[in-house]
Amino acid sequence: GQNIDQPTEMTATEGAIVQINCTYQTSGFNGLFWYQQHAGEAPTFLSYNVLDGLEEKGRFSSFLSRSKGYSYLLLKELQMKDSASYLCAGMDSNYQLIWGAGTKLIIKP
């Protein structure tokens, strides 16, 4: 079956760095997405990885290892506004997104 696993909740301190891990199993693979979702709002796109390695985009970076079925989202210089849920989603061979349950990130001053 298809499955996305990520931690339910994480806590970090303002100004610090946090890494949110995601493991995936999909029928075929067309990439791994990370979305940010604030409470009561729709998800917004953060990153897309289809090749192994690290993609850096400002304070956010995303890593993919296809052989391990593993990805992480790295957030640097955390700000209070980064408090949100972070959704990992794998795209299968039919270009359908398989969603994880999301990781709620709590930022403390």
Place this chain on the structure above:
Amino acid sequence: GAVVSQHPSRVICKSGTSVKIECRSLDFQATTMFWYRQFPKKSLMLMATSNEGSKATYEQGVEKDKFLINHASLTLSTLTVTSAHPEDSSFYICSARVGDLEQYFGPGTRLTVT
């Protein structure tokens, strides 16, 4: 960037009535639109995939007669919740896709059935 709108953003209706939610791609033509449902503190649950001019493909467990989807044009899809009940109260989100990859999400519609 691509913008997807949803209307209404919030709706409260009485049990037994029907509610229509519109999803529009404002500056692009979407080959495919998706309808999701999200319960509090849960991930997105895909309800159906909608292609313009054809019948929607519903996910297992989603009642097609209860959740009517009409994709009349490349920029508009509608979801009608028929004979709504309190358990239908949820956050409904649409997304539109261009090509094979990225989906652009609408802002969501909060439905409360009393």
